[in-house]
Amino acid sequence: MSLGDPVLSRASAAEPVLDEPTRRLCEAVASGRLAPARLAILAPGAYGKTTVLDHLARGCARSGIPAARFGEHDSGTALVLVDDAHQLGGEGIAQLRELADDQEQGVVIAARPWPRSAALNDVLTRLSGQIVLRPLDQAAVAAVLGRERARLAEFVHAETAGVPGYVARLASTVGKQPEVPGEALAEFRPELDRLGADTLALLLAAGTGVTLDAELLAGVLDCPDSRVGEVLDAARATGLLRHDGTLLPIARRALVAQVPAERRFAVYQRLVRVQLARRGPVLGLVRPLVDSGLTGPEPAAAFEAAADEAAPDDPALAARLYRAAVAAGTRPGVVGARCAEAAARAGDLDTAARLADQVLADPAAPGRREGARVAGTALVHRGQLARSAELFRWAGGRTCTGYAALGLVGTGRLADAQRLLDAPADGDEPPTLLAGAVAAAAQGVVESVTGPPVTALSTVVGAAEMLEPVGRSVLLPDTPAALGALVAIHSGELGIAETLLERAVAAETGGRALAPRHTLLLGWLAMLRGDTDVANDRLTAAGADLSPRDWLFAIGLRAALARRASDLGALRTIWGEACDAVIRHPVDLFTLLPFGELSVAAARLGDRDRLAHQLRRAHELLAALGDPPLWSVWLRWSGLHAAIMAEARDEAAEHVRALTDGARHSGFHTTMATAAECWLRVIGGDVDAECVEAAARGLHDAGLRWDAARLAGQAAIRTTDRSAMVTLLDCARQLQGRAPEPATAPTGATQLSERELQVAELVVAGMTYKQVGDQLFISAKTVEHHMARMRQRLGATSRSDLLARLRAAVADRAG
Structure with missing residues (x-):
């Protein structure tokens, strides 16, 4: 038996497993139907050459055909079985040639394809066929x-x-x-x-x-x-x-x-x-x-x-390899900045910050500006926007200038941010997709403070689209998609926010470090819409190993869900972690949502003093930016409900006045101001059922189903008019339980803008988004955002439902 050719029958305890052609050929040889058999078996080791020779020997014995191994044969042997012919020396090959020259002698020669001498090849050419051994199928x-x-x-x-x-x-x-x-x-x-x-x-x-x-x-x-x-x-x-x-x-x-x-x-x-x-x-x-x-x-x-090779796709492995390079003798400063970036992209912000700081502290280290960029990014994830802006400004270049501007706006320094963005670009840095996307995102955030929501949204959405092809493999303090989602949420454009975040998740923009941020913001959207199961799933999917910024959003989301479930015990459990989170994370423009939600939780638990400093800082930040209506709407809305719970009527009135002052900023702001005024009247016992229902339906149409149902429900339990109570309770159940009615005349067409109706007509006609865009001279992505907005406004629950509602709206317009 050849080494490497184990006998297969030891596993099967019977005959070897052969494919059908090989089995039939072996049967013909062993039964004497094929005589003289003059065959070769050429196969690598372990293909079963020895096993097949043993199988032939047993078959011949049963048939009474004289068969023997090479070297044990004599003149009366009808079939000679030769194993490991590739190992035979000169004398053995000569004997084998004599057997092969005898055309009446049966012989089966097994050999590996290498080594195969010219003499063995000469012998094999004298044979008339071959037993082919193949791998076994499953x-x-x-x-x-x-x-x-x-x-x-x-x-x-x-x-x-x-x-x-x-x-x-x-x-x-x-x-x-x-x-x-x-x-x-x-x-x-x-x-x-x-x-x-x-x-x-x-x-x-x-x-x-x-x-x-x-x-x-x-x-x-x-x-x-x-x-x-x-x-x-x-x-x-x-x-x-x-x-x-x-x-x-x-x-x-x-x-x-x-x-x-x-x-x-x-x-x-x-x-x-x-x-x-x-x-x-x-x-x-x-x-x-x-x-x-x-x-x-x-x-x-x-x-x-x-490590350089691994960095784009596996930053965690790259960080290990950089550390191995240092252990093998590379000077730490040589790879410090690259190792810090890899660690940051892998989500290890503590290591990234430590390594980047070491690079910055070493005047001889190469890549100190890259180290500043990594350190600044780590600080953003930790909520330290002011310090990060300093590092980004020191690092310089188009990309870091954009990051610095975001940090400045986020901490209330609008004029400094505008000057930075208006300054001439560094001519040494190429205008890459990343640099362009970051600059556009920063400009969009500035516009969200200074201009109408639609302008800011358009700019930030464009930045998110620009970054998609390269966003997975670059280190980012934040993504245009996340910033755009925040702008969209504050503008009441929940459909656009969802589209931005889902695209970022699909493209893995920002890699592992920013995946929790996108997931938590999607959870926040679900919570605002009243989809608590989806919000809980998103919260779980974000994981527990979170940066301070993500932890703040996660705690805020948990508190919001507990409040919506009326689970006071859970809210008390969360509150200890919430207090820790707000102490660790300074207030900035991009964290107003969780701070606002936590202010309501504080009022519900009777612990408002714990958040007084942070909320005061939030309003000071907004004041420094000129009290932009877009960014103040949710903080004021949360403040209104916190004041209501604390029975602070004057404070509640102040929030209502602020919302009313910003009502002209957009349709969404008008909706929120109207609902706030209605809330204030309701808690004072002045319940106008018709006005309450109109305000509640306005909230519902904006996607805020839970808030809508709660307004109608609270009004119902405060009115003394039995008929109004029944009407409002029915309204609350309807708003909480299902989406708005399909868009039909006259409401369907009037909910949509002229441009949206143009898009709807072409989509209903069967055009693709690209074809619609070509027809209207807009991009396919813009068409997609129009569709997301229309789905939200019309309350469609699926694409087929949306198309049905659009057909009704188009028909209404035509009529």
Whole structure:
């Protein structure tokens, strides 16, 4: 029996599993129907050559045909079975030639495809056919495993690629779980020990997953190119290496388990040396060495190159590799900024901030400006916008100037932000997509303070779209999508906010570090709409390992959900964490939503003093910005409800006046001001059912179903008019329980703007968004945003529902 050709029948306890053509050919030989049989079996190791020869011997014995192994035969032997012919020397080959020259002599010769001498080739040409051994398919593997373990067939087939000997090896040791036992790997040891040094080195190189081209192998094996093909043939002949140059999974495991680590690492280092010399990829080669403890200039350079390679797609691995480069001897300052950025993109803000600060403190370190950018980004995630703006301004360049401007606006320094954005751009930095997107986002936020909502939204939405192609692999303190969502929420455009965030999630904008932010904002949208189950799911999906900024939003969302569920016990439980969160996170323009929601929770729990300083700072911030209606609406709305709960009538009236002053800013602001005035009258006992219902339906049409239902419900329990109470309770149930009625004449068309009706007509006619955009000279993305806005305004619950409502609106307009 040849080493590497385990007898397959030891796993099946019967005859070997053969494909149908091979089985019929073997039956013909063993029964004497094919005589004289003059056949070759050429296959790599472990394909079952020895097993088939044993099978033929047993079959011949049953049929009474004299058969014997080569060297044990005599003149009366009808069939000579030759195993491992590739190992025969000159005398053995000469004897084999004599057998092959006798056309009446039956002979079956088994050999590996390499090594195969010219003399053996000459013998094989004298034969008349071949028994072809193929890998087993999954059904055959299941037959080998037996009924009890047949469910492991897919696993065993994947590990062995169906190579019969390795199937038998694994089948004889595997239990009931899809695991490769150590006993199966130990059986590879004798075969690996017999391999030549070059063959083993090639197999180890293949185990790294690197593409085995001739130039690379020649460098690793330190041999001429002409010899590379010979070593490849030798490796393939083992059965461990596929023809495409990849290892069988079980072979890779065996090499790791049975070849000493120092021998493996020596090959890996040679591979790395060759790849570095020709500037090829090294990540796959270096990954196994990351915890090896290797030191010296060569490993250090390899770790650094591999880290640069990993950084775009796997920042956590890149950070590990940069640390390995430092441990191997690279000066920390050389890779400090890159390591800090990788750590930040992987979500490890503490490490990022520490490394970036080390770079900044080292006057000789390269990449100090990059270090400032990373440190500034980490501070934004921690809520330190003022300090981050200083770092971004020091770093300079188009991108960091945009970040700095965002920090300045967010902390109330509008004039400084405008001057920064108006200053000439640094001519040394190219106008990349990232730089353009950040500048546009900053400009959009400035416009949200100084101009109408539609202008700001258009600018920030454009910034989000610009960043999508590159946003996954860059380090960002915030995304235009998140900023745009905040502007949209404060403008009452919940559909646009949702579209922006869903696109950011799909594009993985900002990578792992900003994924929780997008998810939490989607949860906030669901909460505002009254979809508490969805909001809870989003909150859970965001995870628990959150930056201070994300933690503040998560706590605010939890408090909002507890309040909407009237769960006072949960609210009390949350309140301790909430107090910690607000102490850790200063107030800025982009955190007014959670601070506002927590102010209502504080009033509900009778602990308003705990948030008094933060709320005072929030109003001072808005005052410094000129009390922009867009950003103040939700803080005032929350303040109104906090004052109502605290029975502070004068304070409530102040919030209503502020909302009324901003009512002309947009239709949404008018809706909120009208509802606020109605609330104030209701708590004073002045319930006008018609006005309450109109105000509640206005909130509902803006997407605020819970607030709408609550206004109608609270008015119902305060009125003394039985008929009004019934009407308002019915209104509350309707607003809480389902979306608005379909858009029909005359309300359907009048809810939509002229431009929206134009879009609706073309979409209903069957045009794609691109075709609609071409017709109206707008982008397809703008069409998409129009559709999102119309879906929200019309209360459509699905695309088909939206199309039905748009058809009604278009028909109403035509009529």
